[in-house]
Amino acid sequence: MNFIFISPNFPESYWLFCQGLKNNGVNVLAIGDTAYANLTTNLKNSINDYYQVSSLENYDEVMRGVACFIHKHGRIDWIESNNEYWLSLDARLRKDFNIQHGITIDHIDEYQSKIKMKEYYAKAGIKTARYEMASDEAHAIAFANMVGYPIIIKPNVGVGANHTYKLKNEDEIKAFFAHPMNEPYLMEEYIKGICFSFDGIANSQKDILFMTSHQYTESIMDAVNEHKSIGCYSYKTIPDDILDAGTRAVKAFDTRNRFFHFEFFRLLEDQPNVGKQGDIIGLEVNMRPPGGFLPDMINYANDVNVYQLWADMIVHDAIHYHFERKYSSCFIGRRDQIAYAHSIEDIKAAYNANILMIQRLPEALASAMGDEVIVARFPSEKDVLLFLHYAEETKADIE
Numbered sequence: 001m002n003f004i005f006i007s008p009n010f011p012e013s014y015w016l017f018c019q020g021l022k023n024n025g026v027n028v029l030a031i032g033d034t035a036y037a038n039l040t041t042n043l044k045n046s047i048n049d050y051y052q053v054s055s056l057e058n059y060d061e062v063m064r065g066v067a068c069f070i071h072k073h074g075r076i077d078w079i080e081s082n083n084e085y086w087l088s089l090d091a092r093l094r095k096d097f098n099i100q101h102g103i104t105i106d107h108i109d110e111y112q113s114k115i116k117m118k119e120y121y122a123k124a125g126i127k128t129a130r131y132e133m134a135s136d137e138a139h140a141i142a143f144a145n146m147v148g149y150p151i152i153i154k155p156n157v158g159v160g161a162n163h164t165y166k167l168k169n170e171d172e173i174k175a176f177f178a179h180p181m182n183e184p185y186l187m188e189e190y191i192k193g194i195c196f197s198f199d200g201i202a203n204s205q206k207d208i209l210f211m212t213s214h215q216y217t218e219s220i221m222d223a224v225n226e227h228k229s230i231g232c233y234s235y236k237t238i239p240d241d242i243l244d245a246g247t248r249a250v251k252a253f254d255t256r257n258r259f260f261h262f263e264f265f266r267l268l269e270d271q272p273n274v275g276k277q278g279d280i281i282g283l284e285v286n287m288r289p290p291g292g293f294l295p296d297m298i299n300y301a302n303d304v305n306v307y308q309l310w311a312d313m314i315v316h317d318a319i320h321y322h323f324e325r326k327y328s329s330c331f332i333g334r335r336d337q338i339a340y341a342h343s344i345e346d347i348k349a350a351y352n353a354n355i356l357m358i359q360r361l362p363e364a365l366a367s368a369m370g371d372e373v374i375v376a377r378f379p380s381e382k383d384v385l386l387f388l389h390y391a392e393e394t395k396a397d398i399e
Helices: 012-023 059-073 084-096 114-123 137-147 170-177 220-225 240-252 294-302 306-316 344-351 363-369 381-392
Strands: 002-006 027-032 049-052 078-080 131-133 151-155 165-167 185-189 193-202 208-216 230-234 258-267 280-286 328-334 355-360 372-378
Touching: 002 012, 002 059, 002 084, 012 027, 012 306, 027 059, 049 059, 059 084, 078 084, 114 131, 114 240, 114 280, 137 151, 137 170, 137 185, 165 170, 165 220, 193 240, 193 294, 193 306, 208 240, 208 294, 208 306, 220 363, 230 294, 230 381, 240 258, 240 280, 294 306, 294 328, 294 355, 294 372, 328 381, 344 355, 344 372, 344 381, 372 381
Parallel strands: 002 027, 002 078, 027 049
Antiparallel strands: 131 185, 151 165, 151 185, 193 208, 193 258, 208 230, 230 328, 258 280, 328 372, 355 372
């Protein structure tokens, strides 16, 4: 099997996908924009051939890389990046080189358009927030008057909470439309709920081979836009209603041979025209591994190598794994500008046996995940929540 992995050096941990493939006897070919000499030793040992381009944005260069590999190694069976940013590149290459596995550019909207996501959630019998495409200020005000303030405005295609805004009144709508929109935006009613995810790996028949679920402690959008702390933890046992909604979503979307990351809300109160308190509402979908530190959390909670599990699915269309989730894992992203009640040293002293990672993030990642991230695991969700409360607590909270 010839497998081309796009951008294996970023995110930094993605060399582990290549390692998993090579462990399974795959001929791992990689295309990236970093000089081979600057690749890590781990990555070099996990690939069989490498083609450098000046930029992965230069499609002609990437095409030449694929053609070079075909000339040297024969027919290509897979092209994949597992990276939201490069999904369209993957899909375009698959079509141009007639790669049989994976979605092609003709259907990429099914993975990336938030409007399409709503259609597939509807097929799964899962409600979503009401929406309209954003056209101008008057239209947005009329929409807000219909669904109530605040409203959410976000790109129809976008990664994470980037360029996502919560507009609380008419003045904020006017301020938003004072600047030109360089891409299509949609407007949604605001959902009063807490966010969680349903994550896993599906085979060629959309059978779920591995699954888990994560609960966020704060709105991702609010954490990014308002520079709040952000936390997340994994369920030891997935609640029945989450399992039901997640399973229906996997079957409705094209999840064949993919990681999946479904995001949902659970309503915190009754919301007219939306649902009752506790109802599950579909949010967004990513057909790739969950971002940030969630792959690490999955490994820590399950004592497993999720990168190898994905590679096993690619090669065998199956995973030979005895499921046992021993822990609830979590991360907390802290902001430098927040006056916390407990320092990193305090947290290390109190939870040294549970902490698995403490890492400072570069500025490019810190806006979404915090300046300093702590990853830990505990035998129960109760212990996790106590830890998160301690790590997030501010001086103002205890005054």
